[in-house]
Amino acid sequence: MSIEKKEFKPLIVAFCCNWCSYAGADLAGTSRLAYPAEIKIIRVPCSCRVNPMFVLRAFQRGADGVIIAGCHPGDCHYTSGNYFARRRMTMLFSMLDFFGIERERTRVDWVSAAEGVKFSTVMNDFSKKIHELGENRRLGDLRCKQTIDR
C-alpha cells in the first residue's frame, strides 16, 4: 500500500430549492460563471424539504461540506417553507457545532433565480472554506468510506 499523499479533493453536496436556487444555478451556468466541480447539486422542491437527516447522511457518507440554498426569506414559492428551513438548519448547525464538527462545513444561503452571480460566488466561497478545513474526518463513517474504490 502506498502512502503517497494525495491532493485533497473535497466533496460538497448542495441542496437547491427548485424555484429559486436551482434556477439561480441554471443562470450561473447560462452565464458561464464557474465554480468548482466538486459541488454537486440535488434538486428539492423547497428548502423546507431538506431533512437534517439528509445532511447527516451526506457527512456520514464522506461529504466534506453541505450547503442548502433556498429562496430569500419572504420569497418562498410556498410562502413559508424557507422560514421553517431556517429554524431547522440553525438548530442542526448549532448541534453539529456542539458535537465538535467544524462550524464552516455547513451553510445556508438564499439565492434567487436572478442571482446567478451570487450562486457562483457563494459556491466558490464555500468551496474555498472547505479546502481550508480539509477532509471531514470527524463525521465520516469509516465503513462507508472503504467502499469508495469499487
Next chain:
Amino acid sequence: MLQKQQLQAETIRRISGVNTRKCMKCGKCTATCPAHSEMDISPHRFVSMVENNEIDALMSSDSLWKCLSCFACVERCPRGVEPANLIEAVRVTAVRMQNRNRLLPENIPSLLNNKLPQQALVSAFRKYSK
C-alpha cells in the same frame, strides 16, 4: 470638533434611549409643544440635529431651559421617538460640563416667596444644575 460632537451625540442618544432614526419628520412634537413660543430650536429640530451630530448649537440653545417636561410630545409622537427624553439628555450633557450650572444656590433667596413649594426648588435644582 466634529468628532467631539459625534461622541456627544452618541452619548445623548444612549442616555436618552432615543432612536432618532425612527423620526419620520411629521412635526407633531412641535405642533404639540406648549413652550414652543419660547423656543429657538423646535423639538423636531432637536431630533434631527442630534441625528446629525449638531450638538454645539443645541448646547447653546435657549430651548434647553424652556422645555416644560410635560411629555406631550412623547405621548403624541406617532413613531415613539420621545423628544422630551432627548432634550433632557442634551440638558444633562450641558449641565454636567464645568461651570454650566444654570441655577446657583446664591440666586435662590431672591426667588423665594412664602408660597413656593419645596418641589419647585428641588425640581429646579435637578433640572438646571449638577
Next chain:
Amino acid sequence: MTFDYYPGCTLKTKAKELDIHARSAAEALGIKLEELTDWQCCGAVYPMAKDEIATRLSSVRALAASRDNGRDLLTLCSACHHVIKRVNNDMQTDEEIRTKVNNYMSPETEYHGETKVVHYLEMLRDTIGFDTIRQRAVKPLTGKKIGAYYGCLLLRPNKVMAFDNPENPTVLEDFIRALGAEPVIYPYRNECCGGYISLENNELSAKKCDQITVSALENKADMLITACPLCMYNLDANTNSEHKTKLPIVYFTELLAQVLDI
C-alpha cells in the same frame, strides 16, 4: 385595606391641606394609610437620562420598603406619583438601571419592581369605588360646576403611567360627579401649566395658566380642582387676579373631606 403611604416633602409643608384631608377622608372611608418610615424626597423630577442612577435611589428605597412591608405604595402628589411610578417601571424593565441601582444600594433583597404604585385617585376609583363615595356624601356639592385640572404628570406618558386616557381623562370628572357636582370638560385640562419652569420663566407659566383658566371659565366652571401642589402653586401665583377671583382652585381632597363632612 391598608396602604403604605408616601406623602412627599411638599405635602408636609406648603400642601398640608392636600395631605390632611386625604388622610381623614381615607380613614372615614375605611382605608388605612401607613406612612412609610424614613421616606426621602423623590427628587420631584423623573430623571429621564438612563445614566442618572443616584437620583433614582430615594424612590427605589421607598419602593423596596413597601415591598418588604408587603403592601401597595400609595402616593398623592402628582410629581411624587410620576417619579416613583416611572422609577418602578425602570426597575421592572431596564436591566442596566436595575443592576446599577441594586449595586449602589446593595439591599438585602434586590429590588426588581415588585411593588405596585397606586395613586390616591386610583384607590378611590378602584378600591373604594365612586358609587360608595356618592352614597357617603353628606354634603353633596349639588349645582356646583367644577373643572378638573389634571396637568401632565399624572397622565403622561400613558405607556408607563397607565392612569387614564391621556387625551380624554375621566377619573376626576367621575370623582366630581360622585361629590354631587357637575364636571366641566374643557380642552386644556391636560395641557401643561408650566409649573416646572415657574422659577425660571414665569412669563411662560403665566401664559399657560391663562390659557387654562380662560378655557375653564369659558366652559362655565365655578372652581378648579387639582392633585398637584406645583400646579396649585403655579395656577395661584401666575394667574391674573381677575380670573383668580372667579375661579378658585383647591385640592381635590379638600372637597372630598368637605363632602364627607369631616
Next chain:
Amino acid sequence: MQRIGVFVCWCGTNIAATVDIDTVVEAMKREPGVVHSSDYQYMCSEAGQSRIRNAIKEHNLTGIVVCACSPRMHETTFRKAAKAAGLNEFMVEIANIREHCAWIHKDRTEATEKAVVLARTAVAKLNLNKPLTPGTSDVVKRALVIGGGIAGIQSALDIAEAGYQVDIVEKEPTIGGKMAQLDKTFPTLDCAACILTPKMVEAAQHDNINLITYSEVDSVSGFVGNFTVKIRKKARSVKADICSGCGICTEKCPSKKAKSEFNMGLNNRSAIYIPFAQAIPNVPVIDRDQCIKFKTGKCGLCAKVCPADAIDFSQQDEIIEQKYGAVVLATGFKPIKLDNFDEYSYAASQDVITSLELERIMNAAGPTGGKLLRPSDKKHPHTMVFVQCVGSRDTTGCGKTYCSKICCMYTAKHAMLIREKYPDIDVHVFYIDVRTPGKNFDEFYRRAAEDYGVNYIKGMVGKVAPTNGKLMVQGSDLIADRQVIIEADMVVLATAIEPDQTAKSLATMLTASIDTNNFFTEAHPKLRPVESPTAGVFLSGVCQGPKDIPETVAQASAAAVKVVGLLSKDKLVSNPCVAGSNELLCNGCSNCQHVCPYGAIDYVEKEFRINGKIKIRRVAQVNEAVCQGCGACTVVCPSGAMDLKGFTNQQIMAEVDAICR
C-alpha cells in the same frame, strides 16, 4: 428491479465540448438497473425523442434518465416523449450536465467525472421512482364572492360575463359598499353614484349573478373546485320576494331615532329602513333593536300600511348551503376607531369629522342635501382644516403602521371641491408627505394647491381645542419652522383604514392567511398578487391591502380571470408530487398540520386491526387536491410517516449516497 435507459445528449458541442460523452455512456452501463445507454447530438429534437421512444419499446424500459440541459428547460419534453411510448411520465429523471456541469467547468476530465456522478445520481433516484398519476377532481362551476362593494361587484360581473354562476354574499342590507357612500371620485371628479349604481343594477339583473344580501358566511369546508359554504341569511322581517320597495313603511314607521349607518350617524333613520335610495335590493329591513313591535309587542304599523303584505315579524335566520368551485374575498375596509386619538377632539366636538363623514355631508343625497354645513350648528364654515395620516404610519400601537394610501388623494379632492363650490372657505391641509403615485394623481394634487389655493402645510396637528364655538387647531409648519394656531370651523381627519372585522374569521374558515394587520396575504407578493396561498381562494380589493378604486377594480377583474380560468376546467389535475402519510406509522401528533401552509392536512380517527385487535387511532390525511408539495411536513414528522411523492426520503438519500460514493 427497474429497467433503465440512459440517454446522453451532446447538445451539439455545448455538452460534448467539455464532457466526454462516451465515458458517461459507458459508465452508466455499469450502474444498477441500467439496461440501455446511448447518446445523440440533440436529444430534444424530434429525432432524439424518437430514439428515446424506440428504445423504451425495444428494451422494455421502466424508466429513463436523460443527461442533458436543465430540467427546467426540457423535463416536460422528455416526459411527453416517455408518455408517448407508454411509460409513466414520472419515470423520467434528468441529469443536468449542461448548466450545472459542461457550461461551468473547463477541465474536460473534471467535467466528465462530474457528469458521471450527476448521471448516476439520477439513476440512483430513478431506481426508487414509482409511477405517479396526477389526481383529478371535479370543479363546481359556481363562484362565491364575499363582499358586495365595488371589488365584489366587479369580480362577480366579470365571472358572470364569462358564463359562470356567481353568488355575492353581502352582510349589509344592500350591495354597494363604501363606494356608494362617496360623493365624487378622484382624479376625474365623476360622481361615485353615477358610475357605481349602474354596476349595481347590472349585477342585480345579471342572469348569472345571485345576490345574497344581509347575509354572512357561517362556515366553509372542502377545497379548491369543491367548497361547501354555509351562508346565514339574517332575518329581514320583510318578504323580499313580494316587497315592491314602495317605501311607505319607512315613512310611516314611528321609531326614527336610530343613527343612519349609511350617513355615518350624521342623521337618523327609521327602524324599518332602506339604507339609501338606490339600494339593491330595494327591500327594507327591520332593525329589531329599534323596532317598537319587537321591543314592546305593540305597533306593527308597517305591516298595516304595507300594500303588498310583505312584513313578516316571525322571519328567522336561514342557513343556505351551496357548493362553489372558487371563492373571491372582497371584504373591504372600514375607517379605524379614533379612541386613541382624542387630541383631535373627535369625540369632544361634532365639528371634528372623518373624511367619510365629509363625503356624506358633501353628497347631494346626504344629510344636508349636499350643503356644506357644520354638524354642530348647521352654519356655513369659513375655515376648514384637514389633517392627514390620522392613525396611519403610527408605530406606537395607537394606530396602524402602514400608509392608508388613499387619504392624500381624497383629501386633495375634498379640498378642491370645497374651494370650487365655496371660494370663501379657507382650506388648510396638514400633511407629513403627499403621496400621489398614480396616473394624473400628482397633477390633481398640484391643481388643488395651485389653481384652487388650498393651503398645504408641511407639519402635523398636535391638538384641536374646541373653544368658543371654534376649533383651535394647534399645528406645526415645518417649512417655516413655527407653530401655527388656526381658528377653524371644521376639522376633517383623514382616518386610517383597516380591514373589515369579518376578514379574520373568514381567514380561519378558509385557511387563507392574514398578516399582522389582518389584511389577506397573497400567494406571492409579486407574481401571484390576487391569489391567496390557499388554492381556489382569490383576493379582490382592499381586503388584501389599501388601494383606490381603479386599483380595486383592476384587482377585482384579475381575480375574476383567475376564477374563470379555474372554473373553465372540467377536472382539476393536481401535481402528483404531493405529500402522503403512511397511516401505519403516523403518530397523530399534528406537527405536520402546524407547518402546512395550505391547510392540506386533516386528522381522522380510524380503525386499525393490529395483532387481531381493533384499535382506533388518530392519523393524518393529506388532501391531494390542496397539497402543493413543498415537503415542510415531511421533516417535522418524527416517525417518518409523512413522505413526499417524487422526492421521497429514500430517493433523496439515494441521491446523497450516489454523490458521496
Next chain:
Amino acid sequence: MQTNNRPVKEIAQEIFAENQAERILGWKRGEFFYDNSPAVFSAADELQEFVYDAFCGSNLSKFLVKEAAKEGRIAVLLKPCDRYSFNQLVKEHRIDKENVLPIEIDCDGMVDIDKVRALGIKGIKSISADGDQLTIETVYGQKNCSKEDVLLLKCQTCKDRTGGDRFALVREIEEMSSVERYEFWRSELSKCIRCNACRNVCPACTCEKCVFDNDKSGIANKANSDSFEESLYHMIRAFHVAGRCTDCGECSRVCPQGIPLHLINRKVIKDLNEFYGEYQAGADDSSVGPLTSYELDDVEPDIVMNRGGGR
C-alpha cells in the same frame, strides 16, 4: 413523601374508595428498596405494594400512551417534572386526556443510589429521608448524608425546585474548543452500547414505529460499525425530540453507561430559547412548538458561525 400534607398512598387509596378511576398508574417496590418501578394498580388491595419515596425517579407519563388507550379511566401520579411530559403528550394527541385523571404530587428530589454508594457507604439496608438529610441504615450501623449531594443528576437542576442554572454544563462545553468538544463527545458516545434505553424511556419517543427500527427509513441500524455512528444516532434522536423535549432527564438517568445524554437536549433547548424566545415544552397542552412555527425576522443560520464559544 407527602402532598398537601397527606401521604401520596392515602391519595391513591382515596381514588379507589371514591371510584374516581378504575386504575392507578404509580410506582411499586422493586426487588431492592431502591429500584421502585412503574406499575398499574387496578384494585385497592393491590395498593399494598404501592410506594412513593425518594426512589421514584421514573417518569410515568409515557406509560399512559398505552395505558390510557385501554378500557377504564386511569389515574396517574405526576411529579412536577412529569407534568410537562404529560402535557406534551396530550398536545401531540398521544394520550386521550378524557380517560386520564392526572394527580399532581409534590417531589423534593429523587436519590441516586450510586451516588450514596460513591460516598463509601456500604451494606445499605434502607434509606429514609428527613428533610434535607438522609438516614441510611447499613449493616455497619446508621449513617447520614445530605440529600442534596446524592440527588439524581436531573434533580440537581430541577426546573421547579431549585431554579438552578441547568445550562451551566452546556455552557462549559460550548466554551471548549471545537476539537475538545469533539473529543469529549467521542469519548462519551463511544461508551454507547446501543441498548436503546434512552429512547425507550423518553416520553418524547412514542412513535408507532421508530425510524431506527424501520428498515425503510434509511437510517435504521442496530449495530455500530464505527464509534461515531453512535453520535449520529444521538444527533438524530436529539433532533427528533427538539422543541418537544421537556428536559425530564430520563435519558441520562437510565443510561447504563452514564452518558450525559440530557446535555444534548439541553443544548437544543438553550438554543431554542436564545434564538426564538423562552419556550418550555409541555408548559401547556396546546401551544405550537418552536420548530413548527417561525417569525419573519428569525436569526439566520450563520449565527452559529458568528457567535462566541470555542472554535
